[in-house]
Amino acid sequence: MSSSASPGTGPSAGASTTPVEEPSALRSRGAARYSDRAFTIMLWAAGATVLLVLGAMVVRTVSDALPVFQYQGFFSFVFGTEWHAGFSRQEFTGTYGAWPFVWGTIYTSLIAVGIALPMSIGVALFINFYAASRVRQLMSYSVEILAAVPSIIFGLWGLLWFVPTVLHPFSIWLNSVLGFLPFFGGSVPNVNYFHAGVVLGIMILPIITAVTREVMATTPVDEVQAAYGLGATKSEVLRKVVLPRSFGGIVGATMLGLGRALGETIAVLMLVGGSQRFDTRLFFAGDTLAAHIAATFQDASPETLVALMGIGVVLFIVTMVVNIVARLIVWRFAKTAGAGDAL
Amino acid sequence: MTQTLDRRGTGPLTSLTPEQLTASGHPRLTVRGRGAARRTLADRTLKVLLMIVMVLAAIPLVLIVAQVAQRGLGVISWEFLTEREAPPAREGGGYAAGFVGTGIMVLWATAMALPVGLAAAVYLVDYGRGLFATVIRFFTDVMTGIPSVFVGLAVYALLIVGSGGQISFGAFPGAVALAIVMLPIVVRSSEEVLKTVSDELRRGAFALGARKWQTTMKVVLPAAGPGLATGAMLAVARATGETAPLILTAFGNINIITDLFNVAIGAVPLQIYNGARQPFAPGIERAWGGALALLVIVLVLTVLARWIGNRALKAHRV
Numbered sequence: 001m002s003s004s005a006s007p008g009t010g011p012s013a014g015a016s017t018t019p020v021e022e023p024s025a026l027r028s029r030g031a032a033r034y035s036d037r038a039f040t041i042m043l044w045a046a047g048a049t050v051l052l053v054l055g056a057m058v059v060r061t062v063s064d065a066l067p068v069f070q071y072q073g074f075f076s077f078v079f080g081t082e083w084h085a086g087f088s089r090q091e092f093t094g095t096y097g098a099w100p101f102v103w104g105t106i107y108t109s110l111i112a113v114g115i116a117l118p119m120s121i122g123v124a125l126f127i128n129f130y131a132a133s134r135v136r137q138l139m140s141y142s143v144e145i146l147a148a149v150p151s152i153i154f155g156l157w158g159l160l161w162f163v164p165t166v167l168h169p170f171s172i173w174l175n176s177v178l179g180f181l182p183f184f185g186g187s188v189p190n191v192n193y194f195h196a197g198v199v200l201g202i203m204i205l206p207i208i209t210a211v212t213r214e215v216m217a218t219t220p221v222d223e224v225q226a227a228y229g230l231g232a233t234k235s236e237v238l239r240k241v242v243l244p245r246s247f248g249g250i251v252g253a254t255m256l257g258l259g260r261a262l263g264e265t266i267a268v269l270m271l272v273g274g275s276q277r278f279d280t281r282l283f284f285a286g287d288t289l290a291a292h293i294a295a296t297f298q299d300a301s302p303e304t305l306v307a308l309m310g311i312g313v314v315l316f317i318v319t320m321v322v323n324i325v326a327r328l329i330v331w332r333f334a335k336t337a338g339a340g341d342a343l
Numbered sequence: 344m345t346q347t348l349d350r351r352g353t354g355p356l357t358s359l360t361p362e363q364l365t366a367s368g369h370p371r372l373t374v375r376g377r378g379a380a381r382r383t384l385a386d387r388t389l390k391v392l393l394m395i396v397m398v399l400a401a402i403p404l405v406l407i408v409a410q411v412a413q414r415g416l417g418v419i420s421w422e423f424l425t426e427r428e429a430p431p432a433r434e435g436g437g438y439a440a441g442f443v444g445t446g447i448m449v450l451w452a453t454a455m456a457l458p459v460g461l462a463a464a465v466y467l468v469d470y471g472r473g474l475f476a477t478v479i480r481f482f483t484d485v486m487t488g489i490p491s492v493f494v495g496l497a498v499y500a501l502l503i504v505g506s507g508g509q510i511s512f513g514a515f516p517g518a519v520a521l522a523i524v525m526l527p528i529v530v531r532s533s534e535e536v537l538k539t540v541s542d543e544l545r546r547g548a549f550a551l552g553a554r555k556w557q558t559t560m561k562v563v564l565p566a567a568g569p570g571l572a573t574g575a576m577l578a579v580a581r582a583t584g585e586t587a588p589l590i591l592t593a594f595g596n597i598n599i600i601t602d603l604f605n606v607a608i609g610a611v612p613l614q615i616y617n618g619a620r621q622p623f624a625p626g627i628e629r630a631w632g633g634a635l636a637l638l639v640i641v642l643v644l645t646v647l648a649r650w651i652g653n654r655a656l657k658a659h660r661v
Contacts, residue, residue, distance in 0.1 A: 035554060035556055036554050036555050036556050039555070039556035039559070040470055040555075040556075042462065043462050043463070043465055043466035043470050043471075044466060044470070044471075045462075046458075046459045046460075046461075046462030046463040046466060047462075047463045047466040047467065047471060047475070047476070047479045048479075049459050049463070050459075050463050050479055050482065050483055050486070050526060050527070050530060051478070051479060051482055053523055053526065054482055054485075054486055054489075056497075056501060057489075057493075057494065057497035057498075057501065057523070058497075060497060060500045060501045060505065061493070061496060061497050061500055064500045064504070118396075119396050119399065119400045120400075122392070122393050122396030122397065122400070123396060123397055123400045125393055126393040126394065126396065126397045127397075130390060130393060130394070141649065144645075144649065145642060145645050145646060145649070146404050146408075148577070148580050148581070148584075148641055148642070148645040149407065149408075149584075149638065149641065149642075150583070150584025150585070150586070150612065150637060150638075150641055151584070151586070152584065152586045152612045152615050152616060152634070152637070153407065153411060153584075153615075153634050153637065153638055154407065155616070155619070156411075156615055156619045156630060156631070156634050157406075157407045157410060157411065157634075159619055159620075160619060160627065160630075160631075161410055162403070162406075202403045202404070202407075205400055205404070206404065209400075233382050233383065233385070233386040234386055234389075234390070235382075235385050235386040235388075235389035235390070236382070236385075236386075238389070256488070259488040260488075262490070263488070263489070263490025263491070263492065263493070264490070265490065265491065265492040265586070265587035266586040266587050266612070266616060270616075270619065270620065290490055290492045290493075290587065293492050293496060293591075294492055294587050294590050294591070297496075297590060297591050298590065298594070308496070309496065309500065312492075312493050312496040312497070315490055315492070315493055316489065316490070316493050319488055319489065319490055319493075320485065320488070320489075322488070323484075323485055323487075323488035324485060326488075327481065327484050327485065
C-alpha cells in the first residue's frame with residue numbers, strides 16, 4: 001500500500017532504472033490491463049465448449065435420425081416391435097421398431113441393479129461399520145480401483161469363463177427347478193438377458209458401492225453416538241440412523257449405476273444374444289440399444305445407419321431422463337443431508 | 344410417570360423384581376429387558392448377513408483380476424508387445440497395433456480434453472457466477488452419464504459424415520470421441536480439487552498485487568497440482584479402456600498405424616473384442632493377454648492417481 005501511495009518516489013518511477021516487481025508497476029502497463037479480461041474470456045470459452053460439444057452431439061444425431069422418425073413416426077419407432085433392417089442406399093425399405101432393444105436395455109439394467117444394489121449397501125455397511133480399521137482403508141481402496149476396470153474385461157471374463165463354467169449351469173438348474181414360473185421358463189441359450197444382467201450387475205457393483213460407502217461415511221458421528229447412548233444395538237444404529245441419513249445418496253448412486261448399465265455396450269454385446277426379438281423370459285437371447293448399435297454399425301447399409309442414429313437418440317433420451325432425475329434427487333438431498341459431495 | 348424406557352425394548356419398569364432394582368429404585372444395568380434377546384439376535388443376524396454379502400461380492404471381482412492375470416501372463420512376451428497380430432486361427436504375433444493405436448488416440452484425447460476441462464473447472468470455481476455457471480455444472484454432470492456408444496455415434500455423424508468424406512474412420516475421430524468421454528470427468532474432478540484450495544492463498548496473492556489471472560496460474564493451479572493430476576489420470580484410465588466409441592470412430596486395424604487421419608486404426612480394447620468373439624483358441628489366448636495388458640495399464644494409472652491424491656490430501660492437513 002505504501003509504495004502505491006507514493007509512486008513518484010519509488011525506485012520504479014524512473015524509466016531508466018530496472019523494472020521492479022511491485023503492484024504499481026504491474027498495474028500500469030498498458031496491454032496488461034486487458035490480460036484479466038482476456039483470461040476470463042478464455043475460461044468462459046472453455047466452459048461454453050462443454051455446452052457446445054453436448055449441444056452439437058444432440059443436434060447432429062437428432063437431425064441425422066430425423067428421416068427414420070419421419071418414415072416410422074417417432075412413437076412407432078420407439079414402441080414398434082418389428083425390426084427388419086433394409087439394404088437400400090436411397091430410401092427406407094425395412095421396418096424399424098426399436099422396442100425389442102428398449103425392452104432389452106431396461107430388462108438387463110433392472111436385473112443388474114436388482115443384484116448390485118442390495119449387495120452394494122451390504123458391502124458399504126460392512127466396510128464402514130464392521131471391517132477392522134486396518135483393512136477398512138484397503139477395502140474402500142480396492143472398491144474404487146475395481147470401479148475403474150474397463151467393461152471389455154468384464155465382457156471377456158463373462159463370455160469365456162464366468163458364463164460357461166458358473167452362470168450357464170446355474171441358469172439351467174434354475175430353469176429346471178423354477179421353470180413352471182412365468183419368468184424362468186423356456187430354453188436356456190448360453191447368451192441371454194439374465195447372463196448379461198448378472199455380469200452387468202457385477203460390473204456396476206463397485207461403482208454403486210464406492211459412492212454409497214462415501215455417503216455413509218458422512219453420517220454425523222454425534223447422531224450415531226447418540227443412538228448408541230440410547231441403548232441401540234449396532235444393527236439398529238445402521239437401520240435407523242445410517243440408512244435414513246444416506247437414503248438420498250444411495251438413490252443417487254443407484255441411478256448412477258443404472259445409467260451406466262443402460263448405456264453399457266461392450267460387455268452386454270458379448271453376452272446378451274443379439275436377436276431382434278424380445279420376451280419376458282429371463283433366459284431369452286435378446287439385444288439392447290447400445291449393443292445393437294455397436295454390433296451392427298460396421299456392416300450397416302446406409303438406411304440402417306440412419307435407423308441406428310434413431311436408436312442412439314432413443315438411448316440418449318432414456319439415459320438422460322435417468323441421469324437428470326438422479327441429479328435432481330441428489331441435489332435435493334445434498335441440501336438437506338450434506339451428502340452430495342461424495343457424488 | 345414414564346412407565347417404559349423404550350417402546351420396543353426394555354419394557355415397563357413395574358415388571359421388575361426388587362432384586363433387579365438399585366437402592367434408588369432404578370433398574371440395574373445388568374437387567375436384560377423384554378426385547379433384548381430378539382434385538383441381540385437381529386444384531387448378530389445382520390452381521391452374519393453382511394459378512395456373507397461381502398464375501399459374495401468379493402468373489403467375482405477377485406476372480407476377474409486373478410483369472411485375467413493367470414491366463415494373460417503366459418501370453419505376454421516381447422513378441423506380444425512389439426508385433427502385429429496373426430489371423431485369429433493362427434498362433435503368434437501380438438497387440439502392437441493396438442498399443443500404438445491406443446497410445447496415439449489417448450494422447451491426443453488428453454491433449455484436447457485436459458486444457459479445456461481444466462479451464463472450464465477454473466471458470467466454474469473462480470470466475471463463473473450465476474445461471475451460466477449453474478447450467479455448465481449441470482450439463483457437465485449430465486454429460487458424465489452419456490453412454491460412450493452415443494458419443495461414438497455422434498462423433499461419427501459430426502466428423503465423418505459431417506466432413507463429407509474429408510475425414511474418414513481413424514485416429515482423429517477416435518481421439519475426439521475419447522476426449523468427449525474424458526471431458527466431463529476432468530471438469531468435475533478438477534472442480535472438486537480447486538474448491539479445496541484455501542481462499543487465504545487467493546487473498547494473499549491479491550494482497551501482493553497479483554492480477555486475478557496471475558493468482559489463478561501461479562497460486563491456485565500449483566496448489567491444486569497433485570489433485571488435478573489425480574483427476575486427469577483417472578480420466579486417462581477411463582479413456583484407455585473404452586471400446587464402444589472406438590468401434591464407431593477408429594474402426595480397428597490389425598496393422599500398425601501412426602497416421603492421425605484417414606486410416607482406420609486399431610486399439611487394445613478393439614483387438615480384445617475381436618479376439619474374444621472368434622471361435623479360435625490362439626485369438627482367444629491373445630485376447631486374455633491383451634486384457635491383462637489393459638488391466639495393468641488402467642490399474643497402475645488408477646492406483647498412482649489415488650496415491651498422488653491421498654499424499655496431497657495429507658500434505659494439506661499438516
